[in-house]
Amino acid sequence: MTTLATPPEESVDAPARTVASAAPRRRRRRAGRVTAAGPLTYLLLALTTLVSVFPLYWTMVAGSHTNAEIAATPPPFLPDADLFTNIGRAMEEAPIGLAIVNSVVVAGCITVGTVLCCTLAGFAFAKLRFRGNGVLLGLVIGTMMVPTQLAIIPLFILIAELQWVDHLQAVVLPTLVSAFGVFFMRQFLTQALPDELLEAGRVDGASTWRIFWSIVVPVARPAMAVLAMLTFLTAWNDFFWPIIALTTNNPTVQVALAGLGGGYVPDRAVIMAGTLVGTLPVLVVFVVLGKQIVGGIMQGAVKG
Amino acid sequence: MATVTFEQATRIYPRADRPAVDTLDLAIGDGELLVLVGPSGCGKSTSLRMLAGLEEVDAGSIRIGDRDVTDSPPKDRDIAMVFQNYALYPHMTVAENMGFALRIAGVGKADIGRRVAEAARILDLEPYLARRPKALSGGQRQRVAMGRAIVRQPQVFLMDEPLSNLDAKLRVQTRTQIAALQRRLVVTTVYVTHDQVEAMTMGDRVAVLKDGVLQQCDAPGTLYDRPANTFVAGFIGSPAMNVVTGPGVDGGVRLGGAVLPVPRERLARASAGSGRITVGFRPEAVDLRAGDGVPVVVDVVEQLGSDACLYATLGAADDGDVLHTADLVVRTEPRSAPAVGEPVTLRVREDHLHVFDPVTQLRVD
Ligand SMILES: Nc1ncnc2c1ncn2[C@@H]1O[C@H](COP(=O)(O)OP(=O)(O)OP(=O)(O)O)[C@@H](O)[C@H]1O
Numbered sequence A: 001m002t003t004l005a006t007p008p009e010e011s012v013d014a015p016a017r018t019v020a021s022a023a024p025r026r027r028r029r030r031a032g033r034v035t036a037a038g039p040l041t042y043l044l045l046a047l048t049t050l051v052s053v054f055p056l057y058w059t060m061v062a063g064s065h066t067n068a069e070i071a072a073t074p075p076p077f078l079p080d081a082d083l084f085t086n087i088g089r090a091m092e093e094a095p096i097g098l099a100i101v102n103s104v105v106v107a108g109c110i111t112v113g114t115v116l117c118c119t120l121a122g123f124a125f126a127k128l129r130f131r132g133n134g135v136l137l138g139l140v141i142g143t144m145m146v147p148t149q150l151a152i153i154p155l156f157i158l159i160a161e162l163q164w165v166d167h168l169q170a171v172v173l174p175t176l177v178s179a180f181g182v183f184f185m186r187q188f189l190t191q192a193l194p195d196e197l198l199e200a201g202r203v204d205g206a207s208t209w210r211i212f213w214s215i216v217v218p219v220a221r222p223a224m225a226v227l228a229m230l231t232f233l234t235a236w237n238d239f240f241w242p243i244i245a246l247t248t249n250n251p252t253v254q255v256a257l258a259g260l261g262g263g264y265v266p267d268r269a270v271i272m273a274g275t276l277v278g279t280l281p282v283l284v285v286f287v288v289l290g291k292q293i294v295g296g297i298m299q300g301a302v303k304g
Numbered sequence B: 001m002a003t004v005t006f007e008q009a010t011r012i013y014p015r016a017d018r019p020a021v022d023t024l025d026l027a028i029g030d031g032e033l034l035v036l037v038g039p040s041g042c043g044k045s046t047s048l049r050m051l052a053g054l055e056e057v058d059a060g061s062i063r064i065g066d067r068d069v070t071d072s073p074p075k076d077r078d079i080a081m082v083f084q085n086y087a088l089y090p091h092m093t094v095a096e097n098m099g100f101a102l103r104i105a106g107v108g109k110a111d112i113g114r115r116v117a118e119a120a121r122i123l124d125l126e127p128y129l130a131r132r133p134k135a136l137s138g139g140q141r142q143r144v145a146m147g148r149a150i151v152r153q154p155q156v157f158l159m160d161e162p163l164s165n166l167d168a169k170l171r172v173q174t175r176t177q178i179a180a181l182q183r184r185l186v187v188t189t190v191y192v193t194h195d196q197v198e199a200m201t202m203g204d205r206v207a208v209l210k211d212g213v214l215q216q217c218d219a220p221g222t223l224y225d226r227p228a229n230t231f232v233a234g235f236i237g238s239p240a241m242n243v244v245t246g247p248g249v250d251g252g253v254r255l256g257g258a259v260l261p262v263p264r265e266r267l268a269r270a271s272a273g274s275g276r277i278t279v280g281f282r283p284e285a286v287d288l289r290a291g292d293g294v295p296v297v298v299d300v301v302e303q304l305g306s307d308a309c310l311y312a313t314l315g316a317a318d319d320g321d322v323l324h325t326a327d328l329v330v331r332t333e334p335r336s337a338p339a340v341g342e343p344v345t346l347r348v349r350e351d352h353l354h355v356f357d358p359v360t361q362l363r364v365d
């Protein structure tokens, strides 16, 4: 991830600079309609941002009041001082600290596994000649049409046999590869990786394995970043299978949150405070990696 | 350094109805620069890729030196290849691109650095060693591709139209550089091009392919002076050789109401089967206004400065016997060129007349 930092920054910054310097000249020639955003655009963007940010803001507002205050009409619109009390109560009610660690481990393992396996499989399907290539790819894509719910019971029986209930591997292992990821990487590599590059590698004496690491992975990097982001989010937010395979003794974030505020009257303030804490790591990932992820997407779009 | 031998090498692509390369027999000498030339789709790239190990050999064999490499993977063949679009690794710098093969081969860091620097010096790439390929011009990329090949010090260089992405001027300049470099390094080289001028200027020998079949493999001069069949005759040389078929008569071939003289035995052998005869003559092997001769009418005159090209049709084309009615091309002195529409007669210098059998299309001597 650190090596990813430099090239996208170049390619994102460079066009931005040229646009910035070209814009005034264009506007003077009254031909800047396409590049200069009008007030309507700003308004729409502002509205969209507001709508997107509001739930998060409300979570914070609600999490910093008492349950009674939230229920009042009109509801409060500014944060209050009870946030840390609420967080404290949430942490008492459920092992949220452990849940975050678990979720980081689970989502991290799933992301690394999925990106690696899907890139390998996608490369094989896109560029290697082998018998049954088409049929196998069809089968892989076909599994996307099988609903998750259908597999849950046999999967649970299997996990129970292995005595993995309440162990993290029960959540990690079944989702280490995704059909979508394989398909996504195959599509990307089919068009972004010229055959000559692989042939050059073979003539240079590289084994298929070496070609994968030294040539395919660098080319696939933008797509891998996108897939990593999507996979991490999905894994972090997954609820259905974790709540079956895990208990509140060893939960992921979503499982822990489900156990919050479960009195006769649900304490929404505590739930909101817990949710806020549970969402924070994802936000941090985005703030830290956001530029690189966007850069990755941009790079793929320009080159691909 | 090594020789390269194709023996009856054949490649049939899956689901193709005829071979892309058909029983190719070719022996390339140690240190020789052999050019494979032919029209698009004739199997040049396929032949080269068979030698590289990127394409299967369905029948026959290929040897590099004494080793039979027919079934070896590319990495065991000790070859280096320059691709048409260069195929530089986009995420590596110029130096890394050139050193990649050495790194895989386990050559020491210092050694790699030395060899890359040496290649960069030869190719004038020193200022660019730290750049990525996308920050280079087309000509520079081409040189990096060359550099990647020469640092390997392989037994054979393979080049598939390495100049086709350059503009015309740079192409001429680079082709002399490549030829000079090859002579200096003395590495056996197979060079593919569809440009016959490139083939003639660069090759020690030139192999002409058509529809996957080798037509002729000879030194450029021989190819020009003694083409083995009508295809080679028409393909090599610009403007192309005039190739005309007419009925064989006593003393020659009848063209446009006149008789073009053809030596007796050649006439007899060429027209034995069909009574017809095919003759060919280069545009510059013609004397104009030489009294009796083949009458033609000039349609277009192209002044090139150093000489003029006349495009003409056979004059009294009353006999429906002329099979190739295409224009004749004559190269002549610019000052004395006839005007458009002027009827002239042309006579072919005897020792420059090529005779072909109209059925087999083969040369008759
Ligand atoms: N992968 C392939 N599968 C099937 N047929 C192919 C394949 N590659 C090439 N061919 C066919 O084989 C023949 C020879 O192709 P080849 O690429 O060797 O031609 P070429 O002489 O290099 O032409 P060009 O000058 O256009 O590059 C062509 O008729 C082509 O259609």
Ligand SMILES: [Mg+2]
Pocket (backbone or CB within 6 Å): B044, B045, B046
């Ligand atoms: Mg080709």
